[in-house]
Amino acid sequence: MRYSQMLIPTLREEPADAEVKSHSLMLRAGYIRKVAAGVYTYLPLCLRVIRKVENIVREEMSASGAQELLLPIVMPAELWQETGRWAVYGKELLRFRDRHNRDFCIGPTHEEAITDLLRYYVSSYRDLPKNCFQIQTKFRDEIRPRFGLMRGREFIMKDGYSFDCSAEKAHKTYDEMYDAYKRIFNRCGLRYRPVEATTGTIGGSRSHEFQVLAESGEDEIVSCTKCEYAANVEKAELRPSSPESKKTEGGKFKKVETPNQKSVEEVCSFLKKKSTDLVKTLIFETDKGPIAGLVRGDHVLKEAKLKDAVGCEWCHMAEENTVKEVTGAPSGFSGPVNLAIPVYVDHSVADMKDFVVGANELDLHFVDVNISDFKIDKYVDIRRAQAGDGCPKCKDGVYEEHKGIEVGQVFYLGTKYSEPMKATYLDEAGESKAIYMGCYGIGIGRTAAAAIEQNHDENGMIWPLPIAPFHVEIVPLAKDGEVVDIAEKIYRELEERNIEVLIDDRDLRAGVKFKDADLIGIPYRIIVGNKGLTDGVVELKERKSGDSQRVTPEEVVDKMVEMVSHLG
Secondary structure, three states: OEHHHOOOOOOOOOOOOOOOHHHHHHHHOOOEEEEEOOEEEEOHHHHHHHHHHHHHHHHHHHHOOOEEOOOOOEEEHHHHHHHOHHHHOOOOOEEEEOOOOOEEEEOOOOHHHHHHHHHOOOOEHHHOOEEEEEEEEEEOOOOOOEOHHHEOOEEEEEEEEEEEOOHHHHHHHHHHHHHHHHHHHHHOOOOEEEEEOOOHHHOOOEEEEEEEEOOOOOEEEEEEOOOOOEEEOOOOOOOOOOOOOOOOOOOOOEEEEOOOOOOHHHHHHHHOOOHHHEEEEEEEEEOOOOEEEEEEOOOOEOHHHHHHHHOOOOEEEOOHHHHHHHHOOOOOOOOOOOOOOOEEEEHHHHHOOOEEEEEEEOOEEEEEEOHHHOOOOEEEOOEOOOOOOEOOOOOOOEEEEEEEEEEEEEEEEEOOOOOOOOOEEEOOOOOEEEOEEEEEEEEHHHHHHHHHHHOEEOOEEOOOHHHOOOOEEEEEOOOOOHHHHHHHHHHHHHHHOOOOEEEOOOOOOHHHHHHHHHHHOOOEEEEEOHHHHHOOOEEEEEOOOOOEEEEOHHHHHHHHHHHHHHHO
16 A cells, blocks of 8 residues: 555644543544544544454454344334333433434444344254354443543444353353453454453343553453452452451440541541541442441442442442431441441451441541441452452462453343343243343454553554554655665565555655654564665664664565464
8 A cells, every 4th residue: 555545644743632642643643533522533544453353353253153243223212121221221322213203222232132133033942052243333422432442432342142041051152252352352462361340231240351451541450469360440359358257345335526527537637546447337229228338448349349249230329318318417427336227348347346437426436346336237348459459269369450441341141131031942841941141342443542552652653463554664765766666666575475565655754754654653664765775675674672674675575474474
């Protein structure tokens, strides 16, 4: 491809609204153009990257037995009403009415649509298993779209769905998809970690995220220093610090005044205590009614872990009126003593004694409280994991913290969608059973953006070879003569040998060409100049390392073929 014929509108200035490197570099390098908040045009260089990621996904999905199809982006409300998600999904679901005043939505995900399809074609255990996927544009009306392709409203996603006749077989399919995802991200040339995760709005009971490691990542993950266990901090399990049966003397607590002291910092400063001497009592609303979660003062309670520990469908912090109703006091003064709702206590509290809690009265706290002073419904793991915590999977390892960018996620759904939508099959005994499902997603554009976050320098992108828009760029350092002749010859020979090559045939200064080459990030560069040709050589330079070698024009073609041959 010739640079002069391509649409590559590079910019010299840093875009004002770009918050992360991938967003800035994609705009500056002419990969994307903003049309509206969270909505972008993919320009030719970007689309080449997108197609490469898609092809890797297609090949690995097909190799694992999945079949590609294409579901409609527009879905009738009735499908979403069958599962109850029409009412609970939230404003991210873009809804509209057609000319007949019927409700529809633009698909952010397609569990309902695929289940509707399969329930009409699966009747017997002989029709199972089935595993289907699509690569399609989605839309989620994010309240604050940002970071370019990392968190857009319109985006390209691979979503897949499996259907099995038992939980055991569905978990086997899940494991196969998990392995396929590892192959996909390995082939994309990314450094990543599969981590245990919560299921969010998709639902189900088992999930792993695939996190690309990058300092700009929004997600917080922990991994063990000794074993392979890793998890999102929303999900990461913790090693219990002590036996749950440990008891200390109770009944010696006393009430103290804490006027206008609500936060952990304020109460501890006022009472001259450390945050590790205080227990936070947080009130939550759930589908099972209000509950209390207790964690040490310096720890953070994670709603998702509490939800899983309690076994409820939904869980969120209680509104102020609910807090007052169940405790008798405003938030900031809640405590477990004489509390008439279920109390769930984090394992870390089991070790504590003579601690501070709210007294369920305005401007009052209790001091010298112990575990024996209140009713505990259950000890649970509900706090945020952090660096230094003991790994629950091995006895020697501790957690390290990382920042990550989620590029894919796999879910075991069980019968969450098949039961309400009556997607059933007849087993060998002729009995009707709900189909067991799994769900598997990859953000295609997000994967490309994550690759940039992980691979860039102050001059621009550094694409991993498997997903780069081109393998090599030729930069002639003259307008005509032998330099151009040799550059064109190398260009033709590379194309003949199926090497993806871009030649910068623009009539511009060498410095401008080099700056643009660094910016767009093609992995290899062949520099053809009069000085080198005097010695019969050209320069082959690697974008990532900056290493270069002088080789003959004939050798450079063979070297590029060799370097690209492993891509298949």
